[in-house]
Amino acid sequence: MQVTGSLKGRSSRLIRSVNSLLGAAMFVAPLLALVAIWAVVVPLFNVNPRVFPSVGAVGAAALDSIRDGTLFAHVGASLLRVGLGTLIGIATAVPLGIAMGVSPTVAAFLTPLFRFFSVLAGIAWIPIATLWFGYGFGAIVFVIFNAVFFVVAYNTLLGVRTIPHTLRNAAASLGAGRWALLTEVLLPGALPNIVTGIRTGLGFAWRGLIAAEMIATNVGLGYMLFVARDFYRTEVIVFGMIVIGVLWLLIDRLLLVPLERATIERWGMVRRA
Amino acid sequence: MKMLSLRNLGKTYFDPYAGAHVTAVHDVSLDVEPGEFISVVGPSGCGKTTILNMIAGFIPYSKGDILLDGKPVHGPGPERGVVFQSFALFPWKTVLDNVGFGPKMRGVPKAERDRIAREYLALAGLSHAAHRYPNELSGGMQQRVGVVRALANNPDVLLMDEPFASVDAQTRMTLQEELTRIWQERKPTVIFITHDVAEAVFLANRVVVLSKGRVLDQIAVDLPRPRVWDDLVKDDRFKQLSARVLQMVRAA
C-alpha cells in the first residue's frame, strides 16, 4: 500500500511538471509566432524604420539599454511606483471594504459611489494629481493608488457580502468575537473577490503608470517611450512596449497566479484555471 | 453540564413581502436534562428550525424564555454548539484547524488545541484527514468534521438541525451509529432535529413531537445501548416506538 502510494505520488508529480512545461510552451508559442511574422514582414515589404522597426533593430536597442543601464533605471523606477501605490491601495482598501461589508446600510449607501469611482480609476486622475502633487513621484504613486483602491475596496465589499451567513453563525457559536469574525471569517471569505479586485486594479494601475510617466516625470518606462518618440526611435518604443507587456505577464504569473494557487484554489473557492 | 429550559417560547416573524405576521412557534415549554439526547420531529413548517435557531441565538425570540441553568440566553455563544445541515466548515482552514477553532477562540495555545483536535478527529475516525481542506472531503466526512468541531468546544448543549439529511442513506446510518457511540462516550446534551422518524427513535432518549408551533407529545425511548442498525431493524420495541411516533407526526 505504502509503496504504490508513493509511486503514484511520484508519477503524478512527473505528470504535473510535464504538464506545466507544456503549459509554458503553449503560452510562449503564440508570442513566438508573432515575432516570426514580424521578422518576415518588415524586410519583405521594406518597411520604413520610422514607421516600424525590424526585429534586429529592437534587439540592438535592447542590448544598448541593458549595457548602459538605462533599462534598469526605467524598470526600477516604474516598479517602485507601482509597488508602492499598489501596497498603499490594498492596505487601505481591504479594511475599508470589510468595514463597509459588515454593515448593510453603509454598504448600500456607498456602493453607487464606489461603482462611479471604479470606472474613473487611474488615468482620469492624472491631471488633478499633478495639480495636487506637482510633476513627479507623488502624482504617479497617487494615480496608481487610486486605480487600485476603488476597485479593491468595491470587490472586498462584494466579497464580504457573499459569505454564507451560516459561516458567520458557525464562528459565533464557536465563541468568535467581533475581531475573530473579521480576521478568521470575513477576510479569508472575501479573498476570492479581493484577488479579483487586485488583478483588475493592477491592470488599471499599470496603464495609469505608463500614461502618468509620459506626462509627469523624467524616468520610467512611460517616459522612455515618450522621449524615443521625439527622436523617431521606433525600435526603442517597440522595445519599451515589449518590456511593459512582459513585466505585466511576469507580475501575473509570478505573483498573482501562485497566490491564487496557494489560497482560494486550494480551498476550492474558485475553479482551477 | 447545565440544564436547558424553554419556557412558553414563541416566535412571530414579520414577512415583508406578504406584509403580514407569521407565528412559527406559539408556545413551547421543554426541560432538557444534562446529558439527555432529545430528538425533535414534526411536519415541515412546524417550527423546528425556528426553535433551534432561537436556542442557538441566531434569531431573537418574541416571547417566553430560554434558560441555561436558570440564566436567560441571548445571542450565540460557545456553550451552545451547533451542527449545521450545510456543514458550514471554513473552506480556508484545514480539518485540524476547523476542529481546533473553538479552542482557539478560548485562547488555547496552538500545541494544546492541535492535541484536542486530533483527539476528536480520532473519535470520528478522521485522523488521516487532519491536513486536508474541507473541499477535499466527501459529504459524510465533512459532517463528521462538523460534529467533532462542535464537540471539541465542550458545549453544554449540542444543537443539530437535520445534520445528516444531505448524505446518502448508507453513510447516514454509519453517521447515526457513530453519533450514538460518541454520545455514550461523552454524554453531551443533544437536541437533534429531524423529520426522519426512524432516525429520531434510533438516536434519542426522548422524542418530542411538534405540531404547528406547539409540543404535541413526548415519547420516552427506553431501548438499550449501544444501538446498532443491524440489531434494531429486527427489534419489536423499536418498530413499535417508530410506528407510534410516525402516527403522531402524520396526525400532527
Ligand SMILES: Nc1ncnc2c1ncn2[C@@H]1O[C@H](COP(=O)(O)OP(=O)(O)OP(=O)(O)O)[C@@H](O)[C@H]1O
Ligand atoms: N425568516 C422568516 N420569515 C418569515 N417566516 C418564516 C421565516 N423563517 C421561517 N418562517 C416560517 O415559519 C414557519 C416555521 O418554519 P421552520 O423553518 O421553523 O420550520 P421547520 O419545522 O424547520 O420545517 P422543515 O421541516 O421544512 O425544515 C414556516 O411557516 C415558515 O414559513
Ligand SMILES: [Mg+2]
Ligand atoms: Mg427546518
